[in-house]
Structure formats: structure tokens, C-alpha cells
Amino acid sequence: MPDSARPPRELDLAVSTVIFALLADRSGNTSRLWLPLVRRIRDPFGERWALPGGWAAPTESLVGTASRNLLETTGLAPTYLEQLYAFGDLDRSPTGRVVSIVYWALVRPEQAEQAEDSENVRWFPADELPLLAFDHNLIVEYALWRLRTKMEYSRIAHAFLGATFTLTELRHVHEAVLQKPLDPANFRRQVESSDAIVRTDERVTGGRHRPPRLYRYNGSIELADNGPLAHHQI
Numbered sequence: 001m002p003d004s005a006r007p008p009r010e011l012d013l014a015v016s017t018v019i020f021a022l023l024a025d026r027s028g029n030t031s032r033l034w035l036p037l038v039r040r041i042r043d044p045f046g047e048r049w050a051l052p053g054g055w056a057a058p059t060e061s062l063v064g065t066a067s068r069n070l071l072e073t074t075g076l077a078p079t080y081l082e083q084l085y086a087f088g089d090l091d092r093s094p095t096g097r098v099v100s101i102v103y104w105a106l107v108r109p110e111q112a113e114q115a116e117d118s119e120n121v122r123w124f125p126a127d128e129l130p131l132l133a134f135d136h137n138l139i140v141e142y143a144l145w146r147l148r149t150k151m152e153y154s155r156i157a158h159a160f161l162g163a164t165f166t167l168t169e170l171r172h173v174h175e176a177v178l179q180k181p182l183d184p185a186n187f188r189r190q191v192e193s194s195d196a197i198v199r200t201d202e203r204v205t206g207g208r209h210r211p212p213r214l215y216r217y218n219g220s221i222e223l224a225d226n227g228p229l230a231h232h233q234i
Contacts, residue, residue, distance in 0.1 A: 035123065039122075
């Protein structure tokens with residue numbers, strides 16, 4: 001069909017970001033996935049919580065827009081953003097046709113503490129969200145599925161850890177994300193037989209028992225299977 005035969009359509013482009021952090025639950029004991037949400041101050045969906053985001057700027061890249069909106073709304077500046085998916089159902093916005101390019105990021109607890117804490121910015125457990133604006137519940141559900149799938153074959157857990165870590169700390173990250181206990185012996189065998197982690201000569205200092213060995217991730221393996229264009233340093 002020639003272009004002249006195609007009826008014109010209005011289409012707006014937005015950018016949103018899902019940020020996950022492993023934080024202690026309200027009892028202060030078990031780590032679980034949390035994410036920051038922003039309260040909308042105008043219609044549509046005024047007063048509802050939503051993912052950080054905004055309209056795509058014509059003079060900057062999509063990842064640049066995601067990074068800027070994230071910093072302006074939450075105060076967070078993740079070291080990387082990975083493009084998650086494009087959401088463009090016809091009825092996802094009552095104001096007209098809106099396509100959202102969604103990015104996601106993973107941050108460590110000390111990075112999450114840098115987020116804005118105000119009446120309109122709040123952290124929520126990822127599996128206990130209220131009814132969000134637009135289709136943002138669906139977006140978070142998809143991001144959780146992607147994260148849990150990647151835990152099985154990529155070194156994405158590294159984003160929740162420091163430069164070095166114990167095998168117990170690594171296992172706790174997997175258990176918190178996957179929401180199930182893992183057999184310590186089997187987990188140790190699996191990760192030590194993989195190329196993902198490398199033993200160091202360091203051990204945890206202090207403690208009454210033999211200090212556990214510290215590991216680091218193999219730097220020759222990508223953080224996640226982002227492809228040649230999806231991974232952007234910010």
C-alpha cells in the first residue's frame with residue numbers, strides 16, 4: 001500500500017523505567033525486591049502511583065531521556081539502563097495512542113538509599129503493588145518475569161552485589177529474586193563449575209569460625225545478554 005493511502009495517526013512516545021533493589025522487608029530480616037514509584041499529580045490517573053518516566057525528548061536519545069527523567073523524579077542514577085520492551089496497546093492511555101519504551105535497572109541497597117523520599121516518591125514491594133496508572137502493573141509483572149528468567153543463565157545478580165561477595169551472599173540474592181530456597185551444596189557446585197565467578201585470595205575478616213572465601217564475577221562475561229546496542233553506560 002503506498003504511503004499516500006495510509007491515514008495519518010497521532011502517536012505519542014513516552015519513556016518509563018523499572019528499578020529493582022533488594023532491600024530488607026519491614027521486619028528488617030529477609031531481603032526482597034522493591035521498586036520506587038512516583039505519585040501522579042494530574043489526570044489521567046491523578047493521585048495513582050506510576051513508574052518514573054515522561055515524554056520522549058526530540059533532542060536526546062531514549063536512554064538519555066530515561067536517565068534524565070529518573071534523576072529528576074527519584075534522584076537515582078543507575079550505572080546502566082537496559083531496554084526492556086515497548087508497550088503500545090491501543091487502549092493503554094485514555095488520552096490517545098501512546099507507546100512507551102520501558103527501561104529497567106538494578107541497584108544495590110546503598111544506591112537505593114540515595115533515592116528521593118517524599119510524599120510523591122515511595123518504595124513498594126515489587127510483588128505487593130497497588131493499582132497503578134495506565135498498564136504499569138503489567139509492565140512490572142513483565143520486568144519481574146524477565147529478571148527471574150535471567151537469573152537462571154546470566155550474571156545479572158552481580159548488579160545487587162559489591163565487587164566481591166561470598167557464595168552465601170550470592171545464593172541469598174538468587175533466593176530473594178526467585179522467591180524460593182536453594183540447596184546450598186547444589187548451588188555451590190553449580191556456580192563454582194560455571195565460568196561466571198572467579199575465586200579470589202581474599203576471605204571475610206572477623207568472625208569466630210573459618211572466614212568464607214570471597215569471589216568476584218568474571219569480567220569477560222557481560223552483565224546480561226543485552227546485545228550490542230541495549231547496554232548503555234550512563
